[in-house]
Amino acid sequence: AQSVTQPDIHITVSEGASLELRCNYSYGATPYLFWYVQSPGQGLQLLLKYFSGDTLVQGIKGFEAEFKRSQSSFNLRKPSVHWSDAAEYFCAVGAPNRDDKIIFGKGTRLHILP
Amino acid sequence: GAGVSQSPSNKVTEKGKDVELRCDPISGHTALYWYRQRLGQGLEFLIYFQGNSAPDKSGLPSDRFSAERTGESVSTLTIQRTQQEDSAVYLCASSKQGGPTNEKLFFGSGTQLSVL
Numbered sequence: 625a626q627s628v629t630q631p632d633i634h635i636t637v638s639e640g641a642s643l644e645l646r647c648n649y650s651y652g653a654t655p656y657l658f659w660y661v662q663s664p665g666q667g668l669q670l671l672l673k674y675f676s677g678d679t680l681v682q683g684i685k686g687f688e689a690e691f692k693r694s695q696s697s698f699n700l701r702k703p704s705v706h707w708s709d710a711a712e713y714f715c716a717v718g719a720p721n722r723d724d725k726i727i728f729g730k731g732t733r734l735h736i737l738p
Numbered sequence: 739g740a741g742v743s744q745s746p747s748n749k750v751t752e753k754g755k756d757v758e759l760r761c762d763p764i765s766g767h768t769a770l771y772w773y774r775q776r777l778g779q780g781l782e783f784l785i786y787f788q789g790n791s792a793p794d795k796s797g798l799p800s801d802r803f804s805a806e807r808t809g810e811s812v813s814t815l816t817i818q819r820t821q822q823e824d825s826a827v828y829l830c831a832s833s834k835q836g837g838p839t840n841e842k843l844f845f846g847s848g849t850q851l852s853v854l
Contacts, residue, residue, distance in 0.1 A: 667829075668781075714781060725786040726771065727783055731780040
């Protein structure tokens with residue numbers, strides 16, 4: 625079964641600074657990987673996903689993530705954060721099997737300093 | 739429908755009572771998921787439906803929890819004899835087919851359950 629770890633519970637960055645949120649997964653083969661964002665008072669929204677192919681994935685709102693098989697990681701990055709990026713970010717992993725579920729990490733809460 | 743709809747949006751109940759939470763997925767979506775999110779915590783997988791069958795019930799915390807789904811439509815999550823530790827936001831999500839491509843999940847706004 626797959627699992628996912630987000631080592632950082634809280635991250636604080638200044639507006640305009642770069643951002644990297646860490647995600648590590650455990651799965652016997654290449655998993656399907658996702659990043660979701662949960663903004664205050666809003667539902668979860670998909671930022672980006674990786675299934676196969678190019679290991680650098682572009683998403684919405686200027687986010688990108690890189691799949692690194694050797695490190696079992698799928699870290700989320702943004703070159704310059706905006707105050708509106710303050711939210712909770714969840715990494716999720718799915719398995720290429722019809723009956724497999726999607727497992728979420730515990731989340732990283734991003735705080736933005738003005 | 740236009741999105742995933744959950745009802746009620748808020749439910750306050752007394753310890754020991756039964757509650758039923760409802761999820762209306764997006765029309766045509768065959769895969770449906772229930773997750774629980776305790777205050778300040780991540781999403782905890784509960785159960786996954788493919789059509790009206792549940793290939794994976796491994797996340798249900800105890801036998802007080804059960805879920806069913808009618809065809810490829812409405813799902814209900816029932817919690818019997820509620821306990822205070824059941825207090826959480828219960829999130830429902832649906833996707834077009836689940837499975838091999840594990841497509842994008844569309845989430846509802848959740849049901850905030852408070853057990854007094």
